[in-house]
Amino acid sequence: MIGLWWTVWGWFAVARWWLAVRGRLPWRLMAFLADAHEKRGVLRQVGAVYQFRHIELQRRLANRQR
Template structure:
């Protein structure tokens, strides 16, 4: 029990921890693809929908971004 609490506390001290928790929660609810990074890489490399600026993905088309935001 103490080890689990220590692991959870350590996980939440990094940026990766809350990201992983939020990603898992949204994937379970069907709001995100289960393999988010693979999905983003495919949209960038093969489909040309996203562009990568540094470590950030951006939509290439503002109209697509607006349409998806209004869903």
């Protein structure tokens, strides 16, 4: 378990947990991305990466204040 902490995967897991606890990221991130891609058409998948289909939506979400 201690070895996992020092890997990139460990830091990713901690960051995902922290952001989900604070309400900044969905708990089920991959299900959320799949839904946005397959059912809603908001994202497109290029290889292993998801991209916004509309640049204006990306800009609006990036500039959103909480």
